[in-house]
Amino acid sequence: MSFTAADRLARAQTQLLAANDLDINKLQNGLADLWGRGADYGDLYFEMTTRDTWSLERGKVARAAFGISQGIGARTVTGENTAFAYSSDISSKAIDAVTAAARAMQSHGRDVAETGRGVEIKALSQDSQAYSTLEAAGGIDTIQKVALLRRLDDLARAVDPRITEVNAQLAVEDATILVCATDGTLAGDIRPQVRVNISVVAEGNTRRASGSAGDGGRFTLGEFNDGRLEKMVRKATSIALTNLEAIPSPAGEMTVVLGNGFPGVLLHEAIGHGLEGDFHRKRESVFNGMMGQRIAAPGVNVFDDATVPDARGSLNIDDEGVVGQRTMLIEDGRLVGLMQDKTSARIMKDRMTGNGRRQSYADLPMTRMTNTFLERGPYAPEEIIASVKNGIYAVEFSGGTVDITSGQFNFSAEKAFLIEDGKVTAPIEGATLIGVGNGALKHISMIGNDLELGIGFCGKAGQTVPVCVGQPTIRIDNIVVGGAGA
Amino acid sequence: MSIGSLSRPVEGAPREGVDGYLLQSEADLAKAVTYAVERSTALGAGGAIARVNEGGGISITVANGEVENAVRDGNQSLQITVFLDGRTGMASTESLSRNAIDRVVEQAISMARQLEPDEEAGLADRDTLAWDGPSVPLFAPSGHNAMELTDAAMAIEAAVKATATADAVRVSEAGAASQDARFALATSQGFCRTGSSSMQHRWCQTIAQRGDEMKQGHWASSVRRIEELESAEQVGHLAAKRALDMLGAEGLTTRRVPVLIDSTVASSLVRDMCGQLSGGAQFQRMTFLPDAMGQVLTTAHLSVTEDPFEPFGLASAAFDSEGVAGTRRDIIRDGVVKGLFLDTRMGRKLGRASTGNAGGMRNLALISSLTAPTDDLHAMLRKMGTGLWLTRFMGGGSNPATGVYSRAAAGFWVENGQVTQAIQGFTVAGNLQEMFKAIVAVGADTYRDGAIRVGSILLPDMQIAGR
Structure with a gap:
């Protein structure tokens, strides 16, 4: 089953416009009002999102929640000045109110006489097929949702008697968005999103340890077959059980092998945020002015790719109506591209890359990542581990942060081991890896052939959006590992 | 329903209005939660608790002597929790229309019916509720309009510029915001209370530069009453100093x-x-x-x-x-x-x-x-x-x-x-x-x-x- 951009727009128009007695004419008039005061750009964003979550705690699914979030956001941009207002009502009156409020907020002193410019919007001609379903639940009813969570509980408890607590959550989200803009944009998207996560506690003789794992994307709940659930359970329980035995991580500079998948948070923090266009427009990024320069070892290729089929961070269109795309950021170790939203691209005279995203209608779009990953290389993961005399092997991470201005980044291991004489040995706890974005990737010395994506939440300026990070197994020489061990 | 909060004039708004940026009175909000609770029990909930929040305000950020973002906030949401013999269904909506409340209440109840009971779930015991305890003063609306907040943010940027050393320091964002919020809470035991609060924010993010080296600095002041805010000079000066001190x-x-x-x-x-x-x-x-x-x-x-x-x-x-x-x-x-x-x-x-x-x-x-x-x-x-x-x-x-x-x-x-x-x-x-x-x-x-x-x-x- 596949849906074209026209199908999605038609559906968005039905749900967001027709259902609220609105039509294209009303949108064009609203945009003309926004634009009329001499703004460079204006847009109207419509959203309706429904979300249900089901929670399992101590073997019982006793709580569930349902929510609807809907509204309109109106924005005008003049130079670097943005004015913004929003409403949780979708109606003709609400469009008048938000456009008036946005205009009232527009920069003072720039009160250009109304020009009465007309606006004509029309559907995007480009198509995209980043996700194949229109509805996240995909025919799975509530009884099956409860059964899925119970199955996770059974699977986790069967792993080991030391697993004493299991919590799990399932979230199903369907968002319909429509965006129109004074540059003629008219686009809609139907965005499914499912997520299942599990957290467990293991109790040994003298201590407790926890572990968690999550999976999901823009597909239907039906994709969560036993194989998929088992993989998630193995991951969560092995983190907890491994950490029952862990010794404090050594501290100092050492060689590190990072596992595939979510450890790609390294790319997200070390370089991803630093290559977001808005940070370049404002000269805040440590990578400012480094286009074309070597910022990583030869053989390192990094992409931000909104077109990965059904991935959590994928987008048919971004929240400014630009088609989602695959953007090469680093080619053979050299910086070749930035991610851009409309405003930053316009001011920097750069290409739009479909990275304008917002948390909801009530938030302003910014340059954001989608699915960001390091492309595969030639080595088998075992080969990479065997090449290290002494170091650490970090397999699972909880997350990381970066100061994009100084480039200082860090990310925290949840499951890691010592490597001694090319062999994985004792588990270690509390390993935080740190480095500087424009330096760390120069120390990548081996890239594996086992690329995998992991799911995450990315926070920036108070807004959270769903993303994927990813990489194959890699070896990095000389990275600082912080832990409590000597 | 929320559009009224946006149609309120925001420039040169009269200062005498004690309601700040909010549209709805505490009585309006009490009506919405009472309706949600009544609807829940009518549909078979053994107990229900509803809370509605309304927030409103203006947030301005400046850099390079220009306004960067000017945002008019006006939001509201209602959360309802229903209990059916220890089964807990929750729902939320941002529209407070009767239709929207009906829809989410029905959804919460139908989801709850599919759940397993948890004996400990349910409303707080009647005698633990704060039926008539004193309220705490938290509401001190500034009534500041976009112009006044812009001036406040510009003053912070000026303070950064005045913190001159041999190294350069600039503002990546100086901000001023004023927000008011209001809520009502009701339970099916007949409890219903309301409250209002205010927040004033000033903040500044700076970048100090020496050659290729850049360092960030940040300082913020967040309080409920305008008179408690740190001065623009202090916010700007500390933000600049924290970046400059990290150079080298x-x-x-x-x-x-x-x-x-x-x-x-x-x-x-x-x-x-x-x-x-x-x-x-x-x-x-x-x-x-x-x-x-x-x-x-x-x-x-x-x-x-x-x-x-x-x-x-x-x-x-x-x-x-x-x-x-x-x-x-x-x-x-x-x-x-x-x-x-x-x-x-x-x-x-x-x-x-x-x-x-x-x-x-x-x-x-x-x-x-x-x-x-x-x-x-x-x-x-x-x-x-x-x-x-x-x-x-x-x-x-x-x-x-x-x-x-x-x-x-x-x-x-x-x-x-x-x-x-x-x-x-x-x-x-x-x-x-x-x-x-x-x-x-x-x-x-x-x-x-x-x-x-x-x-x-x-x-x-x-x-x-x-x-």
């Missing part, structure tokens, strides 16, 4: 050293401490101190107090999100755990009464019996002698189940009580179980970070990892 930062080699955690970032340790005592951590045993009541958590000179009723406190509330009033109390006294943070359900699961902490912890303060009024920052640096003055945490964190603690940080190297060098690119690590018992001193340089008041914290010995 060097690494730190791997070693064990004493650490003074600056009061502006020390609240995270109090949060780690109190996190051990939350109902969730205790019930799920996601803690290194299960069955915490009466046990020793910290060194004997430390206590933590909670005050829900502080007038214009940042985490004050007359009652919690279930309608239960908290109390002024000791959480930790002389190192021993005296209180947990419980809502009704977690209280029942642990065989205890709710402590009025549904929705979070209230105003907390870390107090040491050893602190002298003269223990300002300089005195604390002298007390440490030689070691790390930690002024910024970056990522990393702690594991509540094991106490394993490992964070990336930055700060200054101190020799004999004197700052000698900015330092960065290292981690500090230890274990919370030992750290809490090892705290040597807490400064009198108290800083309020949201719900938490704390002075700088001196730890005798932490593992540093660096180059």
